[in-house]
Amino acid sequence: MKVHGFDISNYYNIVKQVALETDFAFEPVHATPNSKDDFLPISPMGKIPAAETEFGPLAETRAILTFMRETLGDSPLFPSSPWDMARSDELISICDLYIESQARRHLAEALFNGERDERAHQEVPGAVAKGMAALGRRAQLSPYMLGEQYTAVDIYAFWTLFLARQLMQGMHNTDILASVDGLSEWYELVASKESTAKILESQSAAMKAMTGG
Secondary structure, eight states: OEEEEOTTOHHHHHHHHHHHHHTOOOEEEEOOSOOOTTTTTTSTTSOSOEEEETTEEEESHHHHHHHHHHHHOSOTTSOOSHHHHHHHHHHHHIIIIIIIHHHGGGHHHHHHOOOOOHHHHHHHHHHHHHHHHHHHHHOOOSSBTTBSSOOHHHHHHHHHHHHHHHHHHHHHOOOGGGGSTTHHHHHHHHHTSHHHHHHHHHHHHHHHHHHTO
């Protein structure tokens, strides 16, 4: 499988880390979001990550993870029971829709010197707070999102919260992890994984190369 993306992208890093944790063979192909004629057949919205599989192209992080899960079969990184699979999807939706995508409204300003969006500055803190409260109601954090077992949902949550936390600290001087009991400890636990540290290092190097820092 070829995976198009680049090391700064949190969603690309989700796929990359799941692949590292499961020894899923993939070939990285450097790509940034674009609408070029040769990329849209692979990623219809021009987003990353996007994959080329033996069956055809596949876009969207969650779809790629589903393909990896079904290809791998039994894997400790993916829960096997229908209930835990549903719980994983619920937690991923909370992190995706109600936390990361809300904080992402600050992305252009925070990381790319874009214009200030006053409406976003008014709306994002409350929206993210609601998302964090929802996560607190559902995440088990004993010590992982689903309980005792480290799974792909921990990777997904880590990278969505990583960006959301960075944006909220920069724009609103607030640490979203502090709003949920046990979340900071969970975050440090996942950050301590060898695969996480490796990808964080690659991301930092890519960011420095892009910004000249």
